[in-house]
Amino acid sequence: MALSNIFETPTPGFNFDNTARNAALEGLFNGGNTPKAMKTGTTIAGVVFKDGVVLGADTRATSGEVVADKMCAKIHYISPNIYCCGAGTAADTEKTTDLLSSNLAIYSLNSGRNPRVVMAVNILQDMLYRYHGQIGANLILGGVDCTGNHLYTVGPYGSVNKVPYLSMGSGDLAALGILEDGFKPDLELEPAKELVRAAIKAGIMNDLGSGNNIDICVITKQRVDYIRPYQESQYKDNRKIKYKYRPGMTPFLTEKVVPLKLEVVQESVQKMETA
Amino acid sequence: MKLRLFKQERCCPRMGPGCLSAGLPVVCLFVVMCQTTIMAVEYDGGVVIGADSRTTTGAYIANRVTDKLTRIHNKIYCCRSGSAADTQAIAEIVAYQLGFHSIELDEPPLVETAANLFRASCYRYREELTAGILVAGWDKRKGGQVYSVPIGGMLVRQPVSVGGSGSTYIYGFMDANYKPGMNKEQCMELTAAALSLAMERDGSSGGVVRLASISEEGVERRVILGNQLPKFSTH
16 A cells, blocks of 8 residues: 555545635626636647657647747656646646656655556546546546556546547547548557647647647657657747847836834754764 | 537536536536447356447547446456446446455455445435446356446346447347347347447447457457448338
């Protein structure tokens, strides 16, 4: 139990504490618009190829109709051999994958073993199911471990699917068309990367919520190639002027200096053990 | 799998029309469902179980090659229908409980025990869960057995049982064609035919047919791909 025990076991049953809080928050706005959670409105895809797994993602994060982040990193590090793409609410995917990464690191240190992809999947499934869909995280987990190359998807309610290729996010339908057409079992590295790139490109071109650059992450038994960006957007805008201001550029009209009266209340000296 | 968060009046498949009045934030998420067709048949010496392979989120097929025949123990399997997340969670819990029980007893568990464990979870949390499960397997005491645990948490043993959204289309076929005393191959053919018919008519079922037979010798799994399915065309 010590090996697999990472945090204290949460109380069993479903946890609906936050739904009451959310409803109360909505009430505060008097029927107006609650601030929208930043969603990643995304295209993410993954493909299992001969020597490992290729994960791909776009880099646009939207907040309503505004692009909040043009260079968002959607491929998250879980462990040296496992990476995770996240779609859905940006905060949820970030925190969930961070939590997973920490827990697997502790497990690694405790047991001396490399974590397996199926372990990450089980931990995620358990956590997301316990929160009954309130955590809006659609995740694609891919990795290589001693049992082989694996690609899993975990939904917000905690359902798991193990598949050789898939795409998620708002641009998933466009990307899936490319994947269904081009996927073959046991692809080589370059065709696999090209397939994922084309799939994300299709998502970017056909979905408003996806855009900007394409990130690719290739995971093999020997190494991980996190290529960010793999392909830059051809519609990059160049800044017209410099927005940096030299210190001293702002003229000030009046100056008033008020010294803060501080009195020493307690002084204690602690010797440091340097021996 | 798509996550759509938007306010709308119509009820979502998961919570029903009551969700608007329950005071919960008005969001409707498309839940991943295994609306499915599942079937299990007893024969003398074992059981044959079968399922389609479609998992949907709303109108999108999230996984077209799902494996809904889940191993609970060496010779006990379950067929899952309903919410994918709920049934996966319950199946894992029951597999753990049954494994623990089997180790304590130091003998293979009974199918009836597995069925009762499913029933216990499904009945206790009946308000929160959407899970229709067929538990089937072989044990030394009673041979091949099929137990049905539908939504709500009932438990009943039946010689042949169907479940899922596509099951409604094949009750007639099953009543007409099932005869007690069939052997394994006949059961396999019956299951494959019934599932094909259901997949033909039910939008939430499709893909490939996954079959498994469980007997004293062990578990034998088979997949019938789309183009190899038995054909029954009306025109």
